[in-house]
Each structure stands twice: as C-alpha cells, then as structure tokens.
Amino acid sequence: MTRDLLTRRAALLGAGGLALSGCDQLSQNQTFKKLLESAENLSLGGQRLVLNSSTPLALEYQQSDISRDFKANGTVKPDSADYSRLAMTQFADLRLKIDGLVKKPLSLSLDEIKAMPSRTQITRHDCVEGWSAIGQWTGVPLGNLLQSAELMPNAKYIVFRCADDLEQSRDGSGLYYESIDLIDAFHPQTIMAYAMNGQPLPVPHGAPLRLRVERQLGYKMAKYVMRIEAVEDFAKIGFGKGGYWEDRGYEWYAGI
Amino acid sequence: MAVDIANQKIAVQAGAPAVRKTRSGRELIYRHTLFVRLTHWINVLCIALLLMSGLQIFNAHPMLHWGIKGGDTDPAVLSIYGEDQLDGSAIGWTKIGGQAFNTTGVLGVFRDRDGFLSGRAFPWWITIPSYQSLAEGRRWHFFFAWLFALNGLAYLIYGFAARHFQRDLAPTRLDLRNIGRSLLDHLRFRHPRGEAAKRYNVLQKLAYMTVIFVLLPLMIFSGLTMSPGVDSVAPWLLDLFGGRQSARTIHFITATFIVLFILVHLVEVLLSGVFNEMRSILTGWFAVKPEKTDAH
Numbered sequence: 001m002t003r004d005l006l007t008r009r010a011a012l013l014g015a016g017g018l019a020l021s022g023c024d025q026l027s028q029n030q031t032f033k034k035l036l037e038s039a040e041n042l043s044l045g046g047q048r049l050v051l052n053s054s055t056p057l058a059l060e061y062q063q064s065d066i067s068r069d070f071k072a073n074g075t076v077k078p079d080s081a082d083y084s085r086l087a088m089t090q091f092a093d094l095r096l097k098i099d100g101l102v103k104k105p106l107s108l109s110l111d112e113i114k115a116m117p118s119r120t121q122i123t124r125h126d127c128v129e130g131w132s133a134i135g136q137w138t139g140v141p142l143g144n145l146l147q148s149a150e151l152m153p154n155a156k157y158i159v160f161r162c163a164d165d166l167e168q169s170r171d172g173s174g175l176y177y178e179s180i181d182l183i184d185a186f187h188p189q190t191i192m193a194y195a196m197n198g199q200p201l202p203v204p205h206g207a208p209l210r211l212r213v214e215r216q217l218g219y220k221m222a223k224y225v226m227r228i229e230a231v232e233d234f235a236k237i238g239f240g241k242g243g244y245w246e247d248r249g250y251e252w253y254a255g256i
Numbered sequence: 257m258a259v260d261i262a263n264q265k266i267a268v269q270a271g272a273p274a275v276r277k278t279r280s281g282r283e284l285i286y287r288h289t290l291f292v293r294l295t296h297w298i299n300v301l302c303i304a305l306l307l308m309s310g311l312q313i314f315n316a317h318p319m320l321h322w323g324i325k326g327g328d329t330d331p332a333v334l335s336i337y338g339e340d341q342l343d344g345s346a347i348g349w350t351k352i353g354g355q356a357f358n359t360t361g362v363l364g365v366f367r368d369r370d371g372f373l374s375g376r377a378f379p380w381w382i383t384i385p386s387y388q389s390l391a392e393g394r395r396w397h398f399f400f401a402w403l404f405a406l407n408g409l410a411y412l413i414y415g416f417a418a419r420h421f422q423r424d425l426a427p428t429r430l431d432l433r434n435i436g437r438s439l440l441d442h443l444r445f446r447h448p449r450g451e452a453a454k455r456y457n458v459l460q461k462l463a464y465m466t467v468i469f470v471l472l473p474l475m476i477f478s479g480l481t482m483s484p485g486v487d488s489v490a491p492w493l494l495d496l497f498g499g500r501q502s503a504r505t506i507h508f509i510t511a512t513f514i515v516l517f518i519l520v521h522l523v524e525v526l527l528s529g530v531f532n533e534m535r536s537i538l539t540g541w542f543a544v545k546p547e548k549t550d551a552h
Contacts, residue, residue, distance in 0.1 A: 023308075027385040027392045039399035047485040058488045061324070069329040124325060124500065126484050128390065130317030131327040132500050215485045249391030255485030256398065 037251075044253040051215060051255075053186040058214035061122045066197060067133040070125070072204030075164035075176065078224050083163045090200070091208035096192075098145055100229035101155035106148060110194065110208050116140045119191050127218040128250065137212050139193035143186040145228065151182075155230035158185045159237060160211055163224040166244060178222040179234050179242040179252070180213055189214040192225065217254035219245045273454065278543070285454055287542035292420065295411040296537060302404035303518070305396060307511060308384040311377075312393030318377030320508055324499030333505060338365040338375035346373055405476055415468075424456060425465055431458035447528045450547035460524075463517065471514050478507040 098106040167174025206223025239247035274286040319335040348364025368374040380386040481503035497503035536542035
C-alpha cells in the first residue's frame with residue numbers, strides 16, 4: 001500500500017528526489033521490469049527483418065585501423081586448475097566439445113581446428129559500456145563446425161560453455177556462458193577465433209578459442225570456450241536468460 | 257476596414273484556428289490540437305527519462321572519443337573522472353579537450369544519497385536508476401527510445417498530413433524579413449499581442465523546426481549508429497557521423513542542445529504567462545492578449 005502510494009506520488013511529481021526514488025522502485029518492480037524488457041522484442045524483431053544468416057556483413061576495417069590497446073574486459077585469466085594445466089602446454093591437450101542436439105558429437109583439438117578452412121577479418125568490437133576497439137581475428141566459421149556435427153531439427157540455439165568463473169561461485173552459477181540463435185551462428189563472420197592480430201589468441205582475450213559475433217556487442221562474444229552445445233531452449237541453463245550477463249539483467253539480443 | 261476584411265479572408269483560407277470569447281471578453285484561440293498535446297506530453301516523459309537513463313549509460317564509460325574507435329587509453333574529447341587525494345579526499349575532474357575543470361561535488365566525485373563520497377561521472381540525482389546499473393539504465397533507455405521514435409513518427413505524419421508544419425511552423429518570407437525585429441523583441445522580453453500573438457513568431461518557428469527536423473532526428477540516427485547490428489545494414493550511418501565513437505559524441509552533444517532548447521522553452525513559458533501557456537498545452541485554448549490601448 002505504502003509502496004503503491006509512493007510510486008503514484010512519484011509518477012505525479014515527475015521530477016525531483018521523490019520521483020527518483022520512484023524510478024528506482026519501478027526499476028526493481030517485476031511487472032514494470034517486464035514492460036521495459038519488452039522493448040528488446042522490438043529491437044530483435046526490427047533487426048531480424050533486415051539481418052539474416054548470410055547478409056549483411058559487419059564492416060571490415062584496414063590493418064591501419066587496428067587498436068594499439070585493445071582492452072581485455074571481464075575475466076583476463078581463468079583461475080581454475082584445469083585451465084592452468086591446458087595453458088601450460090599452449091592448449092595442446094584442448095578438446096573442444098560440440099554436442100547437445102547434434103547427430104555427430106565432435107571433440108576437436110586446437111590443431112585440428114586450425115587445420116580447417118579459416119576466415120580472417122578486421123572488425124570493430126563494441127563493448128556494452130560504450131567503447132570500441134578494432135582487432136583482426138582468425139578462426140574457423142562456426143557454421144562449418146555445426147555442419148560437421150549435423151544439427152538435429154529441434155536445435156534452435158547454440159550455447160557456449162566457458163572456462164572462466166567470473167563470479168567465483170562454488171556451484172558453477174558464476175561460470176561464463178553465452179547463447180546465440182542459428183541466424184547468427186551460421187553468419188559467415190561468426191567464427192571461433194584462435195588468433196588475434198596475427199598472433200595466437202592471448203589469454204586475456206580468451207585463449208584458446210573465443211566466439212566472434214560481429215553484429216552484436218562484446219559480451220556475446222564468449223571467451224575461453226570449452227564446449228559448444230546445441231539446445232532447443234536455454235531456460236534450464238544458468239538462471240535461464242541465455243548468458244552470464246543476461247542472467248544479470250542485460251539483453252539476450254545485444255544488437256544495440 | 258477593407259484591409260481588415262481582406263486579412264480575415266486570408267486567415268480563414270489558411271485554416272485559422274477556432275476562436276471563442278471568455279466571459280470577460282478575452283479572445284481564446286484553439287492553438288494545440290489534441291494530437292499535438294498528446295504527442296507533446298509523451299515527448300516530455302520520453303525525453304526526461306531518455307536523458308537521465310542516457311547519463312547512466314554514459315557513466316559506464318565516462319569518456320567521449322572522436323572517430324571510428326576509442327577506449328580508456330585512447331584520446332578523448334571529454335572525460336569525467338575522480339582522483340583520490342593522499343588525505344583521503346577526492347577531486348572530481350571534467351576534462352574537455354586538454355582543459356581540466358575541477359567539478360568536485362557535481363561531476364566525477366560527489367556525495368551520494370547517504371552522504372558518502374562516490375566516484376562516478378554523473379551524480380545519482382540525475383541518473384536512472386539513481387544507483388549504478390548499466391543493465392537497468394539500458395532497459396529504460398531502449399524502452400523509451402522506442403516510444404519516443406514511434407511517437408515522433410506519428411507526429412511527423414500528422415504534422416504534414418494536417419498541414420500543421422506548413423501552416424503553423426514554416427516561416428513565411430515576411431517572417432524571415434522581420435527576423436531582426438523578432439530578435440530585438442525577444443531580447444527585451446516583449447511578447448506579441450493581438451493578431452501577432454495568434455501565430456508563432458519567427459524565432460519560435462525556427463526553434464521548433466530545428467528541434468523537430470534536426471535535433472531529434474540527429475538523436476535517433478546517432479543513437480542507431482552505435483548499434484553494431486544497424487551498422488552492418490546501414491554502413492552509410494558510420495560515414496555520415498564519422499564513425500561509431502563520433503556518433504556517440506554527437507549523440508551527447510545533440511542531447512545537450514536539446515536540454516538548452518528545453519531550458520529556453522521553459523523560460524519563455526514562464527515569461528509569457530505560465531497559466532495561459534499551461535492551459536493551451538493541456539486544453540488547447542490559448543488566450544490572446546489584446547493590443548495595448550496606448551497604441552491607439
């Protein structure tokens with residue numbers, strides 16, 4: 001009741017301190033949150049009208065545009081023992097698993113991945129925080145990997161399971177993960193990158209493999225990817241929103 | 257007398273507003289249609305919330321760059337930051353170009369709601385939400401950006417179809433010739449009476465036209481240019497604004513101009529009669545002040 005009155009009073013005033021606490025309350029009100037979040041459907045729907053799985057490509061830049069200092073955001077070194085062991089041998093023992101709703105589950109070494117046809121692109125990385133950096137990425141198109149694994153008809157999303165425990169959780173709820181739909185998964189610029197600016201992918205940028213989804217924001221581009229899983233929906237993964245940051249309030253479709 | 261009749265005819269032909277008299281004999285004209293009033297107030301809501309949630313988003317990377325890229329270690333045209341002092345205090349700096357200004361208390365370093373020193377760019381009382389949350393700020397921003405864009409689109413269609421732009425906002429040749437006099441009137445805070453008060457004056461028309469056709473569209477397009485998805489389908493936006501980071505800077509500068517317009521707009525409302533102006537934007541009816549009798 002009090003809460004209700006406060007919100008109404010705040011809405012009537014429209015400005016000033018009271019209204020601000022009103023906005024804070026609205027911001028945490030579940031119904032209002034749902035209303036605000038509904039705008040994501042418009043952004044996704046609007047962009048899906050014009051962005052499909054083959055075109056358009058994100059703008060590619062020149063060698064001279066590459067950022068001298070490309071910020072490594074989020075985790076800069078996963079601290080699990082498993083990851084350290086892999087890193088000691090330059091990931092020679094890595095087995096990237098591709099499983100879930102696929103007919104032929106795969107387990108690939110880094111050498112096997114590097115032997116596949118690759119794509120190199122110089123693209124702009126836009127962080128949700130607002131900054132942009134330009135880097136060159138080389139990797140294997142995700143679509144090729146998925147084609148080899150043969151997706152089952154009910155596969156709708158591709159989930160990326162990562163080695164970094166960003167929230168240092170005991171139960172694994174802080175482990176980084178991400179998901180994209182098949183339109184983005186089969187886009188020609190969507191690659192599992194193992195090289196950056198002509199060098200093996202550095203640990204701060206996600207060694208041994210990071211996802212690049214060039215028409216979305218940085219947090220979609222999972223680093224330290226260990227497993228790629230095809231799923232029908234992601235409601236039972238993490239807190240059910242489709243990614244580490246999505247579980248913490250960010251949009252699943254990060255196209256803006 | 258003949259001239260008067262002729263003028264009246266022209267006024268009627270041009271779609272002059274409905275007129276009625278108050279009991280005290282004052283002339284009321286129907287200045288704002290329901291559609292204009294409705295879109296105006298939706299705009300008020302959207303712009304206020306967009307500005308405040310926009311500052312929340314800015315706080316996540318409190319720097320502005322020029323060009324295609326830019327991050328923490330790249331050159332900035334504007335940056336706001338706090339600097340800890342040895343004695344435990346802190347200074348808030350706002351750096352524009354090469355010049356740093358001490359903005360402690362307002363920008364960079366300020367006391368939060370509970371009185372503790374806080375090191376963010378824009379203070380709690382001007383951001384939505386008041387606490388730091390990029391995720392929630394973005395949710396507010398994009399919801400009201402959609403509402404703002406759809407509202408603006410509806411207004412544009414109405415404005416042309418109902419000839420609101422052509423009739424009420426487009427300056428006439430005569431208007432433009434008298435721009436100097438209008439400027440003087442504004443500087444002396446003299447507001448038109450009688451016939452002249454029934455129309456917008458030329459500076460008013462130009463200000464509204466600039467906001468409607470320049471500033472607000474610039475806001476939408478510079479905002480869209482920050483979207484990697486939109487950039488892939490419309491790379492010309494990047495050329496238009498000179499890159500994503502330039503677009504972000506232009507988004508911020510344009511917002512500043514919109515704030516300036518709103519301040520002038522509100523001052524004019526106060527100076528020209530707040531009751532009458534509020535009645536006209538709420539009910540549509542605007543009272544025309546009679547010509548001064550000493551002019552006869």
